[in-house]
Amino acid sequence: MVSALTTDATVRPWRTAARWLCALGLALAAAAPVNAATPLMIWPVDPMITEEQQAVAVWVENRGVAAVSLQVRVMDWSQTEGEEFLSSQKEVVASPPISVIPPGKRQLVRLIASQPVPPELEVAYRVLIDELPAPDDQSGSPTQDETGMGIRLKVRYAIPLFVYGRGAQPFRATHSQAQRGSKGKPLxxxxxxxxxxxxxxxxxxxxxxxxxxxxxxxxxxxxxxxxxxxxxxxxxxxxxxxxxxxxxxxxxxxxxxxxxxxxxxxxxxxxxxxx
Structure with missing residues (x-):
């Protein structure tokens, strides 16, 4: 289940990594659409890009009664001595990066690997989907971090993204779950x-x-x-x-x-x- 949380608009090492992961609600079902705390559904919740794909689609559906503005970014994800780190990167891009979804409609967001991953390697990213406040939403006051970024974010969703180089593919528990058509070796x-x-x-x-x-x-x-x-x-x-x-x-x-x-x-x- 992907759940929503109030976000910081800055990228920094998260020193409470376990609590951060729990807050993101990353108990993800591999194939099912996910209903978050707000009226948004995001699926799949475990997107992956292999050499056969070069891109993967993520759907965001607005099940609310008002239009929702979204910003989608892909961040490099690493772990050092038990801490999570996110940083900017240019290898994977989201298209469109900003969209407005009317009530009852869905938006397709393509995650595109613009540069190849080195052979036989897996690279990890986080896809951040930020729900932006409506122009007339004056509730609350921005934090210092948010003011510095020039935007006040309302809600954040985060899902993992794994990208594989030539000769590699995701590891699955059984052979039948392996990526169909992939010639790579599971990692x-x-x-x-x-x-x-x-x-x-x-x-x-x-x-x-x-x-x-x-x-x-x-x-x-x-x-x-x-x-x-x-x-x-x-x-x-x-x-x-x-x-x-x-x-x-x-x-x-x-x-x-x-x-x-x-x-x-x-x-x-x-x-x-x-x-």
Whole structure:
């Protein structure tokens, strides 16, 4: 589900990455349209571009009773030492970048890879869909960041976008889910986990040494003893990009002799413990 949130109009490292991901509501259903907190529906919620495509379409439907103005941008997405970073880029463009959708209508936005990704690589982006206030909407006052950008944003939606170079394609849990017609090799993640204690807080650290991203959902502790699993996160925990790591604060310390179970890119997985 893609949900809406009030945004900052500046791009900066998000130091509360786990809470940011939760706020974006990225427990995404792979094929279903998504109804957000406002009357907008956005689908697909997991767009990808392979060498056979060079572009992908995203639909935005206005199910409200008033016209909605939107701005669509594509940002480079990276992770460094457990933090999320977005930055400007020119490799992927959105067309049209700005549109007005009348009530009951839908708008097609094409995400176009203007430059090829290096062979056998996956590159991650975030698609930011900003709902702009109507010209007569004077409610609220802009923040300092928003004033500096010259615009006051009303609502932001964000979805991931992955672009693949020649000889690569998205990793799927089963062969039947592979991209049809693609000649590339799937790029799977390679995950390990550990826990660290930071003061009184316990954090789960997941490292990805693979060439493809990991979408982590339904995370839980198991034990080698015959006891029920302990849920960590029922929905989406987050993403770990290739050659990156992410940290999430745990509500409780891990049980004794724990094993980590999770759904990784649609596949139930027992994640090995790292050193």
């Amino acid at each position: 799977p993640p390679d995950l390990t986990w550990n826990t660290v204690k930071d003061g009184k807080a316990h954090r789960l650290v997941v490292r990805n040494k693979g060439k493809g991203h990991a979408r982590i959902t339904a995370v839980r502790w198991g034990t080698r003893a015959p006891r029920p699993d302990v849920t960590i996160n029922e929905g989406l925990m987050g993403y770990v990009l290739p050659n990156s790591l992410m940290r999430w604060e745990l509500e409780a310390p891990p049980p004794g002799d724990p094993v980590l179970k999770a759904n990784i890119n649609g596949h139930e997985t027992l994640v090995p413990r790292g050193e």
